[in-house]
Amino acid sequence: QSALTQPASVSGSPGQSITISCTGTSSDIGSYNLVSWYQQYPDKAPKPIIYEVSKRPSGISSRFSGSKSGNTASLTISGLQAEDEADYYCCSHAGTIPYVVFGGGTRLTVL
Amino acid sequence: QVQLQESGPGLVKPSETLSLTCAVTGGSISGYYWCWIRQPPGKGLEWIGYMHSSGSSNYNPSLKSRVTISMDTSKSQLSLNLRSVTAADTATYYCAKIRSGGASFDFWGRGTLVTVSS
Numbered sequence: 001q002s003a004l005t006q007p008a009s010v011s012g013s014p015g016q017s018i019t020i021s022c023t024g025t026s027s028d029i030g031s032y033n034l035v036s037w038y039q040q041y042p043d044k045a046p047k048p049i050i051y052e053v054s055k056r057p058s059g060i061s062s063r064f065s066g067s068k069s070g071n072t073a074s075l076t077i078s079g080l081q082a083e084d085e086a087d088y089y090c091c092s093h094a095g096t097i098p099y100v101v102f103g104g105g106t107r108l109t110v111l
Numbered sequence: 112q113v114q115l116q117e118s119g120p121g122l123v124k125p126s127e128t129l130s131l132t133c134a135v136t137g138g139s140i141s142g143y144y145w146c147w148i149r150q151p152p153g154k155g156l157e158w159i160g161y162m163h164s165s166g167s168s169n170y171n172p173s174l175k176s177r178v179t180i181s182m183d184t185s186k187s188q189l190s191l192n193l194r195s196v197t198a199a200d201t202a203t204y205y206c207a208k209i210r211s212g213g214a215s216f217d218f219w220g221r222g223t224l225v226t227v228s229s
Contacts, residue, residue, distance in 0.1 A: 036215035038156075045205055045222050046156065051215040089156055093214030098171050100214055102156040 003028065003101030004090055011109040017078040020106045022090030023071060028101055030071040034093035037066060037075045039086050040105075046089060050075060077108070085110045113138040115206050115220035123227050129196050133189040133206030133220055140164055140187045144209035146216070147180060147191045149202040157202075161209060162189065196227045 005023040012018040022029070022037075029035055035053045038046035048057050050066035053073065063084075065076045073092070077084055090103040119131035135145070146161035160170035162180045170178050179192045189206055203224045207216040 032214070034214035038216075045219040046216075047219070048210075048215065048217055051210060051217070052212065057217065091156075091215065096169065098158060099161060099169055100158050102158065104155045 003094070003098075004092060004103035006088075006090060006103035006106045008104070009107045009109065011111055012077075012080045013111045014080050014082065016080050017076060018080060018108065020075045020077075020088055020090075020108070022073040022075070022092075022103045024073070024092055024101070025071055028071075028092040028094040029068060029073050031095075032093040033068065035066065035068055035073040036091045037064075038089045038091065040089065041086050049088075080110055082110050084108060113208055113218045115208065115218060117204060117206055117220045117223040119204075119223060119225070121224060121226060123196055123200075123225060124229050125197055125227055126195055129191070129193040129200060129204075129225055129227070131191045131204055131206075131223065131225070133191075135187040135189065135208075140182065140189070141184055143211070145182065145189045146207055146209055147189075148205045148207055148216070150205070150222070151199075151202045159191065159193075159204075198227050201225065201227045 037050035040046045053068045054066040063078045088106045094101045114137045116134045123129045141164040144163045147159040162168040177194045181190045203222040205222045206220045208218040210217040
């Protein structure tokens with residue numbers, strides 16, 4: 001069982017917006033603005049798409065946005081495209097031990 | 112652009128030691144935190160541990176008794192040793208750079224699949 005809770009799957013049609021939630025506790029998400037999100041295609045390494053809750057690395061589309069409220073973080077993808085179909089993982093700082101905790105991952109299907 | 116490349120045996124016998132190396136190119140290994148993350152087939156990500164070029168390290172409590180991470184700055188290499196492996200340690204192992212500011216991973220290797228089986 002993962003430390004952070006994500007829905008196993010979400011789906012949406014091209015052009016729509018979807019939101020993936022990531023629920024933690026007051027010891028991780030609730031205590032630090034250090035939530036990150038990763039996109040992973042099958043048999044590929046995870047790719048960072050959001051860090052520090054809402055910042056995008058260079059080259060990441062503005063269609064990806066992140067937010068946090070209390071112990072829950074969210075990733076929103078707007079204007080869904082077929083290429084967005086992938087697994088998405090959230091991650092949060094959790095203090096010294098453990099350093100970070102991950103969510104179990106969410107499979108996004110673009111209908 | 113920093114690049115990371117994991118290498119090591121793809122098959123390890125139960126009770127033996129899993130040893131992997133991560134070569135860092137395109138940037139300095141010094142002054143940064145580097146870590147290992149693994150992903151069992153069809154499952155999620157698990158942080159294993161990190162090391163700073165200064166020598167400080169930190170490990171996942173669930174693996175701490177079996178894990179050692181080391182670094183050779185002269186070779187720009189990060190290493191992972193996981194002792195007394197079982198089938199549960201079968202996974203793709205990634206090395207990654209920790210972003211300055213902390214707690215996120217800005218560069219990843221492609222990963223290497225290690226299977227534990229006799």
